[in-house]
Amino acid sequence: MNAEELSDSLVAWLRSEVEAAGCRGVVFGLSGGVDSSSVAVLARRAFRDEHLAVIMPIESDPRDREDALLLGEKFGLQCREVHLSPVFEAFASTLEIGSAVGAQDLSLNNIKPRLRMTTLYYFAGRNQYLVVGTGNRTELTLGYFTKYGDGGVDLLPLGHLVKHEVRELAAHLGVPQSIIDKPPTAGMWQGQTDESELGFSYDELDRYLVGGQGSEELAARVEELRRGNAHKLRIPKLPPAYGS
Numbered sequence: 001m002n003a004e005e006l007s008d009s010l011v012a013w014l015r016s017e018v019e020a021a022g023c024r025g026v027v028f029g030l031s032g033g034v035d036s037s038s039v040a041v042l043a044r045r046a047f048r049d050e051h052l053a054v055i056m057p058i059e060s061d062p063r064d065r066e067d068a069l070l071l072g073e074k075f076g077l078q079c080r081e082v083h084l085s086p087v088f089e090a091f092a093s094t095l096e097i098g099s100a101v102g103a104q105d106l107s108l109n110n111i112k113p114r115l116r117m118t119t120l121y122y123f124a125g126r127n128q129y130l131v132v133g134t135g136n137r138t139e140l141t142l143g144y145f146t147k148y149g150d151g152g153v154d155l156l157p158l159g160h161l162v163k164h165e166v167r168e169l170a171a172h173l174g175v176p177q178s179i180i181d182k183p184p185t186a187g188m189w190q191g192q193t194d195e196s197e198l199g200f201s202y203d204e205l206d207r208y209l210v211g212g213q214g215s216e217e218l219a220a221r222v223e224e225l226r227r228g229n230a231h232k233l234r235i236p237k238l239p240p241a242y243g244s
Helices: 003-020 034-046 062-075 085-094 111-127 137-142 163-173 194-198 202-211 216-228
Strands: 025-029 051-055 079-081 129-131
Touching: 003 025, 003 034, 003 129, 003 163, 025 034, 025 111, 034 051, 034 062, 034 163, 051 062, 051 111, 062 079, 085 111, 111 129, 137 202, 137 216, 163 202, 194 202, 202 216
Parallel strands: 025 051, 025 129, 051 079
Antiparallel strands: none
């Protein structure tokens, strides 16, 4: 992979898509992870002034916020912090979610990326921006994202890259090594990591997705996730037209 050519191509693509949509710039969530950091640098290169990085902690690890601020300072990002924990807690209370629901319950925790999506589209509407997502090929293939949450975006510049390619791109872009090496997490609950939830490392998943190499257990798990989450990549279905 030629990281320089790739980064130049993605920057040009972002500019072209925003112009085609009749918009002025881009907004994106900055979580302090390698994917969002890579997107942030690409967005900054594409739109020096017309970009907005939104840091949105919801019961999050403090290190994630620190890493996001570190990246923002290093690259001169236009950042905005929106603390969504009170909103999440109020919403959960309104739904009467109490002790019966565990801290790792997905129906509860999927509210978090949906609140972030709503926040990003608020800023997109106010500024005539498009929302840029941070999903990569591995996540899209497995459906490892929240429907109408972190999957609710306009553009996915990393969508053709598996995780190790994202890390290569991040290194080329100057993302701090501490962020590149940090265990990936969706920030759903304290201590959550992608690899522990999926049951396999990203290196294993990358080898399977790129070259078909992996154990029978891995292949079965990937295909199970792909089938079970296929609905996340489809537009809502319509019934046959009446009278047809």
